[in-house]
Amino acid sequence: MTEIAAEAVDGVNETVGEKASGGAAEAVVEVSRLLKQVDNGGEALTILHEISFAVAAGETVAVVGASGSGKSTLLGLLAGLDLPSSGSVTLAGENLAGLDEDARAVLRGRLLGFVFQSFQLLPSLTALENVMLPLELAAMPDARARAEHWLQRVGLGHRLRHYPKHLSGGEQQRVALARAFAPNPRLVLADEPTGNLDAATGHQIIELMFAINAERGTTLILVTHDDEIAARCARRLHMHAGRIEEIA
Numbered sequence: 001m002t003e004i005a006a007e008a009v010d011g012v013n014e015t016v017g018e019k020a021s022g023g024a025a026e027a028v029v030e031v032s033r034l035l036k037q038v039d040n041g042g043e044a045l046t047i048l049h050e051i052s053f054a055v056a057a058g059e060t061v062a063v064v065g066a067s068g069s070g071k072s073t074l075l076g077l078l079a080g081l082d083l084p085s086s087g088s089v090t091l092a093g094e095n096l097a098g099l100d101e102d103a104r105a106v107l108r109g110r111l112l113g114f115v116f117q118s119f120q121l122l123p124s125l126t127a128l129e130n131v132m133l134p135l136e137l138a139a140m141p142d143a144r145a146r147a148e149h150w151l152q153r154v155g156l157g158h159r160l161r162h163y164p165k166h167l168s169g170g171e172q173q174r175v176a177l178a179r180a181f182a183p184n185p186r187l188v189l190a191d192e193p194t195g196n197l198d199a200a201t202g203h204q205i206i207e208l209m210f211a212i213n214a215e216r217g218t219t220l221i222l223v224t225h226d227d228e229i230a231a232r233c234a235r236r237l238h239m240h241a242g243r244i245e246e247i248a
Helices: 006-021 071-078 101-111 127-137 143-153 169-181 199-216
Strands: 027-040 043-056 060-064 086-091 112-116 187-191 219-223 235-240 243-247
Touching: 027 071, 027 219, 043 071, 043 086, 043 219, 043 243, 060 071, 071 086, 071 187, 071 219, 101 112, 112 169, 127 143, 127 169, 143 169, 169 187, 169 199
Parallel strands: 060 219, 060 235, 112 187, 187 219
Antiparallel strands: 027 043, 027 086, 235 243
16 A cells, blocks of 8 residues: 555565565465556546555554555555556455456455444444344354354443444444454455544554454554554555555
């Protein structure tokens, strides 16, 4: 989720990729020369400039940068919710370009967990039902027991049957964490997970997310404007105007 100067794409991006893999752990995410352009009144507007990087299994990576730098676009491409103009995204060995929309949805259900700034809970479902939903879609036979376990893990065992409107912002984000980690994903994408929370609640959510992530050994890519949160990650990628560089 970061960008590099036009001429420096090859050099800097290759360095980023090398640091990501380190020749050791398997790459869960591989991004190669990813270009995203949109039509802007008959002219091509470049959102991402042929960025490349890799993220190894179990790594925690923060993506930082100003609004409009391309972070959200990159997240959408990593999740297969959008397709690049050129280049490729490979998740756990699966090139998203070779999959149709239905196959990408299946891959998301199998590999990915999501944590959103605005929680994205379904208002007509209880906390328990929100966590059960991705488990049921994945045809897991123990969906209810697993969902109950994860709500207990995030401290909401007493709120199983409450609807989102009856939960505080921090409680809603705890439900979202349970929903993200319950299917045992290989990769969690978190987009400004504390953006709608006060400082104290946000700190609690970050502590909980990193604790769960460490327990599970999940790969985490976190978009944030908060330097303190970014510093919790093993790596930081900085995006500027659709280009990417690694912060030492």
